[in-house]
Amino acid sequence: MKLFKIFGLWATLSLCGISLYGQDLPAEGLNSLQTYRELPDSRERLNYFLKEADRYASQSPYDWLDQVNVDLNTAAQKQDTTALRIYRYIQASLYYDLGDYNKSVSIANDLFLEVDKKDTTSLQIVLDLIDQNYGQLKFSDKQIEIRKKKRDLGLVENISFYDIYADLGLYRKALRSYITEQKKNVDNSDLFQLANYNNTIGEFMLKDNTAAAALTYFKKAQGYLSVYSNDINEVRTEREKAEADLLEARIDGNIGRSHVKLTQYREALPFLETSIAYLEDMKEEHVHRDLDENILALAKAHLELDNLEKAVEYLGVQHLTDDADLRMKRNLLLSSYYHMVGDFENEVDRLRQNVRIQDSLDRSSLELNKQQLIAVTAEGELEDSRLVNDALKKEVEIGRAELQAQDMRINLVFISLVFTLLGLVGMVYAYMKSIKNQRLIAEQKQIISDALVEKDSLLKEIHHRVKNNLQMVSSLLSLQTKNTRSRAAIEALEEGKTRVKAMALIHQKLYQNDDLSVIEMQGYIESLINSVQSVFKKGGHRITITIDAEDVELDIDRAIPFGLILNELVSNSFKYAFPDPEQEGQIYIHIRKNGEGGFFEYTDNGVGLSEDSEERANNSMGIRLIKRLVNQLQSTLNTDKTAQGVRFWFNFK
Template identity: 55%
Template sequence: MERYVRLLFIILYLGIFPVASAQSTEDEEQNPLREFQDTQLASDRFDMFFGSINRYTINSAYDWLDTVKVYLSNAQKTNDSTASRLYRVMQAQLYNDLGEFDKSTALAKELHVILDSLDINSRKIVLEVLDDNYANLQLFDKQIEVRKQKRELGFTQNVAFYDIYSNLGLYRKARNQYIMEVKPTIADNDSYGLARYHSKVGNYLRLDNSAPTALSELKKAKAYLDVFINDISTEKTEAQLFESDLLKAEIEGNIAKCHVMLGEYETAIPLLENSIEVLDTSSKNGHKSEVVENTLYLADANLQLERFTTAKTNLDIEFENISILQNIKRNSLLAAYYDRVENFRNAATYYKRNERIKDSLAQKQSAIIKQQLVTIVANEDLENSQRLIDEQKRINELARSEMKAKDERINLVFISLIFTLLGFAGLVYAYLKSIKNQRLIAEQKHIIENALVEKDSLLKEIHHRVKNNLQMVSSLLSLQTKNTRSKAAIVALEEGKSRVKAMALIHQKLYQNDDLSVIEMQGYIESLINSVQSVYKKGGHNISITIDAEGTELDIDRAIPFGLILNELVSNSFKYAFPENDENGKIYIHLSKNGDQGFFEYTDNGVGLPEDADERAHSSMGIRLMNRLVNQLQSKLNIDKQQEGVRFWFNFN
């Protein structure tokens, strides 16, 4: 009765009260059904219906179905065959969304008969609806025929069997075939595709009772999806974001189900609740089934935690579509609930219900599975046979071509034999000469290798002596410091000594390395920090210093100016950044090099630069020195004043 009243209201809205209905308060918010009704052309309504990602948010599928029936009736009255076909396609999709698969199949089969008269989008939708209906009705042989037609029309590239195997309960076979068919088609940088792939593999593992392994795959899927969602370099449409949210909810739901299987109920409950809330916004039958499944797992978790009232509330939810297996699980949970609350009569009732369902299912299911497996195997064998025939044809063609080429080669053999005999004599001569050349090359190689070893030894000795000489200069500066009474002169000598030590460290690292061309910067920076700390004995020892330069190597031409720059920065931080207390002091040093491009960053959380820092920069020895050194690296020193501390950074080649 209620549906007839609603239908009458829609007719009044369309034909009698267009002005009055326009004054509805619903106009104030976006209403897909209202927009659908306001659209004039059937083709535009069709595009809007299938383009809407949330058409059931405000109005139910029943509201949409009633509206489409009115438009279909009007189109049939006016003999508008094109519009009638479009509304019938929408009607088939609506029955599918409502879970009335028999009605949807009947409509889709009628449209399938006139498939050639439909536009390309309508054809694809009709075949997709039939595919989904046959899957839900377990008519897998029909589903395979539809998929073959989709391949012939170019909608898919091959006939997939993995989801059919999954529906038959053959999860391991489904997983193996899915990996074999889908993994090679996904690019390494396709984060969304990899998320869907690992989600599917993880779900197959979960269904195969391999919860720990499934959990690992599902977490990997979530990580890939987070990369896709957080990638700000790629603009995403509203539909892509909506699908991403649904996939995330699907992954979180499967992760939660793994936790329930492992007995980790507290961890599972919030994930299940969030997954149910998001998936409930989807119109897809697969997501509706997931909502039912997640609700049953949520009831199981609450039951295990002895939250009986919450568990019973979960189990009392009336779902529009629930599969036989889900109904069995629901009955089992209800029986367990009544056992826990000591209502044994009700518990026995649900146990008996399950026994009747299982007996009926056992009789039908084995025959169905046998029939479907024979169909699938037969189809696979047929396709394999066809591939073998095509391969044999190709081999026969190659054999014929080879026979023809062989006849031509025989004619050339006699001619080539003469040239071969003549060439043989030349080869003997060339062979003898090559032996002589190889001996000469081996001797020259031995001489060059010895020369290289000697050169490396000499270079190491040179770097060692340079380091010793710089240490001697540092010692002389220390002696001069002790004999100097001027405080400014002492500071200048200490700074000079620190800079000399920074250069000496470069040469020390070089003669200690096997490779004399580059310096490993992580170890060098650590040694340099220790050297600077030894100069400033009263400060710098409580500062937390983070160095991020692992794996970065520089040649000597870049390492020396870089070492002097870092020496100036660290010295300034020790001297000026923390004048009162360095207990909470932090210094962060980052150096990286990717190919020809390098990046350096230095920050501390000290008092920062003074307000007249720009004016002092012209007179400051340290700033001027750093600017010149950065110029040697063909770059420019950048200084950012922060709320706490200061940041120095530059790029270099």
């Protein structure tokens, strides 16, 4: 999606007044760089450089850069300022293709200062290159300045921000802006343009986690491109063929990643493999992120399909981009692989690496992104406001012209008609003002809605990270259990694991809920019981657990103590209440809310508490923990011995 086609915009470029069309190219048989060397002057070399679609097929960008540096030295010796500007421009383009955006934008900025301000074509393409470099460097605030400069110089009428919104993670806003700005420019007879348009919409949707809708647009893009490529009535140039092949590889990769998002792993494999095979042959930096994302998606698909050898093969591929998000995705996939093969030490190590990566993120960089986001949003709103004001001014000017024309035609006899028209103008003005106010209110509601969505996303991310950290603690306890021989220590560690899992489950339920303020207790208790059963239930036990907590919701401050209390009670029942494996065990859990308060009851029909063991049980860590948790709920634990088993109960606020 972020592929900026530098050369496509420069078809009429002339840094020195030259034309890029109508020039004869040398005969075939030489590779691109040799052909470039044999051209007689800098103008023809620039023309060839921009037209050659496959210039890196036999020589790398570094080989081209070495040649251009030689050309720069020769031009400097001859004091040929025109050639110097041309070669510096080619040099900046090569640095962009190599991914050295700082060098590229530095050269382009110097060129901009030297270009004649009347030469709008050269100004346009140099500012485009600067804009693209700032985009790759994530300098959104500088991109805004460059685009405003284009508008102020009269190079463009309106400026757009959808790509900057996407860089800042505002994919839904980027999608709306892209459709608004680009739909009117789409030629329905240009199949390649239609394919690219639908693919871009799909990419915004995929990044906004609406994979099903995105897949529909990718399929449409695939259909348009297929018709375009197979049209035998059209003769395509090498550049057009290369662009079509690259777009097809991107669409295939996007379809594959959409299937992975939808857990359709087997369907994803052929699309991802085809895309990777094409992108691996390309040497340009701008395709590396797509290639890395496709490789990680393919590894995830094989992992989910239990093709562990294939999965670890792709996870072992060296990343081409140094991106923190991609490194964290790779570490998560590797931790899942190590968990599946039982290598818990490496699993924990990968999770620790992700924690270190997250902690190493530069807070000042995050603050800069916030400032950039504010700048983009403010500029976008100002641009929208400017467009609305321009439209209103045009309407008012048209109205004035009509009134003046009428004034010239009518006589004093029709004064009443003039007053009628003035009243109509007032009504139109009031109506336009009302429409404007409604639009402003709608925009403000949208801003508030976006802010609430962002807040919910941040809260879910916090709960997700807390859950991940607690899972890491659980993994560490598992690792310690494997290295401990003392049975008492193992039991203590296992009990600790269940307590950690009980707390982790709370945070998991929270970030999975639409409402982040409360926990639905029936589902939470069922999940908690399943977790405890997996640890303590042995073969032969026949225990029936009845949970009566329907329609009970508690906030996190009360849900965590309840989870730990239940964890201790159910664990004790499994460990001590049913020593006879043939016994028909029954456990009953009851929670009810009544206004601001509520009632909790737990019973089992096990061996119960004997007289001589009651004091010992009250002094155990589990019972003491339960009592402290009940005190935290501002209540007191009550214990009743029944004919069969034991009953614990308390009221809570």
